Amino acid sequence: MNPMESRIILGCMRIAALEATELRQLVETSLAEGVNFFDHADVYGKGRCEELFGEILAGNPGLRENIVIQTKCGIRPGLYDFSKEHILRSVEQSLRRLKTDYVDVLLLHRPDTLMEPEEVAEAFTTLEAAGKVRWFGVSNHHVMHIELLQKWLPQKLRFNQLQFGPAHTGIIDAGINVNLYNDRAVDRDGGILEYCRLKGITIQAWSPLQFGFFKGVFLGHPDYAELNRVLERIGEEQGVTPAAVAIAWILRHPAQMQVVVGTTNACRVKELSQAEQVSLTREQWYEIYRAAGNKLP
Template identity: 45%
Template sequence: MIASRVALGVMRIDALDAAAAARTVSTAAESGIDYFDTADIYGFHVHELHASSRRFGQAWKDAGLNRDKIFIQTKFGIDFRFGDGGARGYDFTAKHLLDALDAELAALQTDYVDAVLLHRIDTLFELDQVAEAFDKLESSGKVRHFGVSNMGPWQIELLQSGLRQKLEINQLQFGLMHTQMLDAEIHFNVNDDPAADRTGGILPYSRLKHMTIQAWCPFQSDTEYGPFVGNAHFPELNAELDKLAAKYDSTPNGIAVAWMLRHPAGIQPLLGSMNPDRIRQMAAGADVDLSREDWWDLYRAAGNKLI
């Protein structure tokens, strides 16, 4: 797929009114973002399935975007019921996937999505059920590309063994304060970091398989303190972000995005902000080419250690 290096996740767009949603989507497009991500369960502000997709579906039209010029991606596979305990389990049966996708298309006001991802893993999944759903979605023209989220190499290999479609995308949490994939490589065969045992080698696997890693919640800290940019709980990291923002004529938000894009794996940051100013700053990070030294300085400033 050819799309912007930075994408916008619209999970929280259901909290905006129609005018604000259109401004947010328009700002993203004006900032060079043509890739938008949602999911059937998103609607946590109004407590309704498909609510974020429905708001986005109207917003991209109100913003005057050309459907053929934007990439819309959704996710499915979680059995989620508002007002009934939330997540009830996972469901990769063909019926659930097909019904969920049809409801998403209606909400998004389009007859196809550019990509759909299995939303985490259904440990009870049957390959023939997933294959049936994917074949019908592809042959009907409702889905053009397929992927997964939050899965490791062996989960992907098992799924891929029964599918005709190549799994092209894996959505994983990654950012300056979520560096487990990097830590596992750096601390391999070292006893000081158990992260080496948790990632399954997903980073080199993704590069070998030419799978795009989409980084979700890339601005969240790995603590209860929330976003790390401008957060007093992370003085060393913010000092380094400020220094590099001045050096590259950018912003701390832009530098944090540039740090992810600098990795040769071709990671696609998935922005979650609904603030137009922050979206502009983050998207501008695609124009910053960090040096190798500056990349490592940020990694260390985020609290990561080298051997």
């Protein structure tokens, strides 16, 4: 990871409903807490999230070069589209909305099975040569998607954004349950965690506090009573909130992941950023994993 990139990323998927003053406060608090990496996508709020963020940038000369802006492309209504034409058009529109000349990182949002890797390579090379994108990555991609892309791309894919948190542990379950017949032994991601570690690809854990696919936040949820009890107890011991312990649980993994938090509340950013000061023992880490309902073989 570049030293400029914070390990906690502020996800901007939910900012569309914020007033300009609230968003300014969210961004200012993030920066004050050392969170300088902001995650967008062309589709968040149908472009509104990038637009609002662009207004903050326009009103704060000097801010742009002190932050890392990431956006994504490739999702269209009812389909995925990694064609050269779509990638180039999407980035142009994102730059216009964000009111900037470049994004630091561009991710391909969800695998497009009709992808032609040669076309993606042409699009990335055009964007890189024009100074419109500095680094590239993917999101929700498994090992062979990355291998296929990387065969043609001259650029190294530096990031893979994947859902991961105490209540969504798919990327580690199969590795813990190797050689067993239970459901958790099913390898749904092709060993993506180990692959990213081997290749030096930083995993960005999205929706760290959610369970299921946007089913809700596990904090305070009755289905996760044991997990909440353990997070609260460790939080009390370390003087932080249960949410911060949950984020610390992700940061503690030796894969050195980044965590994409999606709060729109400046006070919560402050609380969550305390995660970087929490140190979890191996015993506590596995206790949290088990408390979320996972069994060790």
